[in-house]
Amino acid sequence: MKTLPRLCQAACGWAQGHPWQAGAALLVLMAWPPARQWLEASMWRHMLLQFPLLMLGGVLLTAALPARGRAMVARWNAHGISGLVLTALVLAVLMVPRVLDLALLRPSVEIAKCLALLAAGAALRLSWGPAGRIVQGFFLGNVLPMMAVVGQLYIDSPLRLCNAYLLDDQVRLGQWLIACASAIALLWLAEVGWWAVRRENRPGTQP
Amino acid sequence: MLRTALASALLLLCAWATARWLTYDFQAWTDEGARRLEVALRPVAAPAVTVQGPGLDRASLSAVLQQGGVTIADFFYTRCQTVCLSLGSSFQQLQAGLQAEPNPGVRLLSISFDGAHDTPDALQDYAAKLGASPGLWRMVRVPDSAQQSLLLQSLGVVVVPNPPGDFEHNAALLVFDARGRVVRVFDLEERQLALNYARHLARTPSP
Numbered sequence: 001m002k003t004l005p006r007l008c009q010a011a012c013g014w015a016q017g018h019p020w021q022a023g024a025a026l027l028v029l030m031a032w033p034p035a036r037q038w039l040e041a042s043m044w045r046h047m048l049l050q051f052p053l054l055m056l057g058g059v060l061l062t063a064a065l066p067a068r069g070r071a072m073v074a075r076w077n078a079h080g081i082s083g084l085v086l087t088a089l090v091l092a093v094l095m096v097p098r099v100l101d102l103a104l105l106r107p108s109v110e111i112a113k114c115l116a117l118l119a120a121g122a123a124l125r126l127s128w129g130p131a132g133r134i135v136q137g138f139f140l141g142n143v144l145p146m147m148a149v150v151g152q153l154y155i156d157s158p159l160r161l162c163n164a165y166l167l168d169d170q171v172r173l174g175q176w177l178i179a180c181a182s183a184i185a186l187l188w189l190a191e192v193g194w195w196a197v198r199r200e201n202r203p204g205t206q207p
Numbered sequence: 208m209l210r211t212a213l214a215s216a217l218l219l220l221c222a223w224a225t226a227r228w229l230t231y232d233f234q235a236w237t238d239e240g241a242r243r244l245e246v247a248l249r250p251v252a253a254p255a256v257t258v259q260g261p262g263l264d265r266a267s268l269s270a271v272l273q274q275g276g277v278t279i280a281d282f283f284y285t286r287c288q289t290v291c292l293s294l295g296s297s298f299q300q301l302q303a304g305l306q307a308e309p310n311p312g313v314r315l316l317s318i319s320f321d322g323a324h325d326t327p328d329a330l331q332d333y334a335a336k337l338g339a340s341p342g343l344w345r346m347v348r349v350p351d352s353a354q355q356s357l358l359l360q361s362l363g364v365v366v367v368p369n370p371p372g373d374f375e376h377n378a379a380l381l382v383f384d385a386r387g388r389v390v391r392v393f394d395l396e397e398r399q400l401a402l403n404y405a406r407h408l409a410r411t412p413s414p
Contacts, residue, residue, distance in 0.1 A: 075210060076213075077211060077214070078208050078210070079211070081215055082214040082218065085214075085218050089218055089219065089221075092226075096226065097236055097237045098230065098235065098237055098240075098241055101237070101238035101365075102229075102238060160375070161236075161237050163367075163376075163377045164365055164367060165367065166367060166369055166375055
């Protein structure tokens, strides 16, 4: 019974030491047809499991970027603005319900979708730190309400928005989208609050 | 900062172009909407498949469509307990509308997507149950399963298994012109509109 947690622990430990290899392994695993089919067989797994996992792959792959590449990206990415714009736009476009259907029907759209999510993950990784809290807040203030509104639309629609998925699946996706958007917002606010409290308590600094 | 602004503007432009392509100029957000627009813009010819049904021993679908003038068609399966029942009653009302006029030039065709189960005998029973008048409303299946998939795919019909034992599909009314091409796809609720459109099509000689 204890093998699985140990295995996970070992895998996580290895991934921390070898981030881009872990990213590549994750992507290979997700390209494996049975895994892909399982992820795309349901609407909520397609959007709320496959999308973030692909972004995680992008995040991990940035570890392979040499310092020169990072410096070049940074020149085009002051305060992480371009990167966060990229991530927000990718997420906005991919929330159009037609994308989910087209990704199942057309390999070209599927590949474009995966590449866009990898790019979005990588851009998020390279931009989140430089962005600072104001730009971060602006980014989340756009993306999270969009997620919640799309989620509400999925819940409220009496029709199936994707031909390939069932109505109850769509409702569940909508509920999870709202839950995830709320959770991310709370986490970020908690982090900002924690940072503000620590800054105030630090001796010798003005609040 | 100038580079960042430039990159962001470029990204916005790309996202806008992608969204425009994806949604047909912001007209269709779902694949079903896009399918209907595509059909209206470019009629889709029925592929070469063989159909079979009560009083019809294996004929090509296009021959069946062309001998009937204008055809309003739907996809169904006889074991269905949900949406097909409303499709059935929808077609009963269409039939009543057509019976009221002497020579309507419009016929009805129900195509089963459960060809393995819906044998001509099963279709005959179902037709009798719904009171289908043989000269006006025909029920067929595609006996060959590869041909059946081809037909569904080319007409944009997506069938999803809905356990236990049911199917969900993007039920709609497909209007075929006298040359056997789908020229318009209507919602189930747009029955009267579909009928009026079909009548209009039957009166105007095709170019």
